[in-house]
Amino acid sequence: DEALNPMSFLGTLNFDMVTVPDDQPVEYDIVDTSSGATRVYGAVLDDGRPGGRGNITAISFESEGMLGVDLKIAQIQSEGRYEFAGLAPGEDQFNIDAPGDGRPPVRVVAEIPDTPEHRLDLRYPLGAVEGRVVGGSSRTPLAGVEVSLRLAERAESSGWRGRALAQEAGVRRERTNEDGEFRVGSLGPGRYSLAVRAPAPREDGPRYAAVTTFEVEFDEERTRSDVEIVLPEAVELAGRAVDGAGNPVVGAQVFARRAGVEGGVPERASSGDDGSFRFTAIAAGKYDLSATADGFADLERKDVETGASGGKPLALVFEPGIEVRVKVLGANGQPASGATGRLVPKGRAAVVDERDVGRAFNNIFSGKGVSDAKGLLGLGTFGAGEYVLEVQRGTERASEDVTLSGKGPVDLRVRLR
Secondary structure (H helix, E strand, O other): OOOOOHHHHHOOOOOOOOOOOOOOOOOOOOOOOOOOOEEEEEEEEEOOEEOOOEEEEEEEOOOOOOOOOEEEEEEEOHHHEEEEEEEOOEEEEEEEEOHHHOOOOEEEEEEEOOOOEEEOOEEOOOEEEEEEEEEOOOOEEOOOOEEEEEEOOOOOOOOHHHHHHHHHOOOEEEEOOOOOEEEEEEEOOEEEEEEEOOOOOOOOOOOEOOEEEEEEEEOOOOEEEEEEEEEOEOEEEEEEEEEOOOOEOOOOEEEEEEOOOOOOOOEEEEOOOOOEEEEEEEOOOEEEEEEEOOOEOOEEEEEEEOOOOOOOOEEEEEOEOEEEEEEEEOOOOOEOOOOEEEEEEOOOOOOOOHHHHHHHHHHHOOOOOEOOOOOEEEEEEEOOEEEEEEEEEOOEEEEEEEEEOOOOOEEEEEEOO
16 A cells, blocks of 8 residues: 555465476466455454554455465554455454454454445454363362363365364463463353363473363353363373384374364374384373374274283384375366365365375475376375365366275376366
């Protein structure tokens, strides 16, 4: 604008990503998705009073783009005023960050109508959760422990970046004081998962395990102050990632999620040069393990019980994967560059999985996972089974069922619509 404010540029940001392979031309259309969208304006209000200076980030997980997310930023002006020149109709998440108020960033969800303009006053929610964190049977108050709340029902997105961003959408983090007490304020109605990161162990002191619960819920804006979180003493779960010949698999990513507990953030470990991995801050009980390693099929082990191996390391044996390659054609029948894809086991197609997100990040930033000028797309290695192949480029998509068997490699062919 006339003031040449950098935030004005960000306020009309259209964010997407293109990968340029070596020695190949890429044709990529830039589409202004904000054209003809709704002008959204209003004020940020804190208990009826104008909020302080800062920024508002509007995030839509309904984008048809490659990343599956639209992100725009606007400044909070005097008297709490703000304006977005154009937001696409649909549900948006507004993250308000006004450091001058002394408040942490807060999240407000609102529906944007399909109209030329829409006034939307963003009000700080008044709900709060407060309580304390204690350790073990002695219920010792634990200071400096990170407590985080996130909406139990996450936003859904079609793109790999949107799926990753949705995992952190609306997360609030606070730390306990010297008495183990915490308070997370400015919460709107909803069902939240509450997670506690295990504190760093002191020398010769007890170790505690992280805890996740799904029992924090609001049906109105109020304060819930009856939350006491007891961290159990931690146990270890150690193992080795090996191939069929017993050789170590280096760099395997292993995830441990409490068996029978939906949602939450899994514990994560990586295998070292000798294939060993170790979880040091989990509670006693049963866990579902999943693992991924470059060049091998994904691996799952259900109901792994801590201590059940009698102190012996758990062996995760990786099998060779089936390499999957896709020939991507555009709607005109010609090879389509710049397309991304994933292969998801049937029954898990709509679930956000940490392995999918991790594989997408590794591929995208190493120049893989995107079709080249010949329309060739490498998806990686997978185990035998039934899958759903999902490929997209911009607003064009293709989806079909795939069965993998044998040793591979497997060459597939799809046409975008």
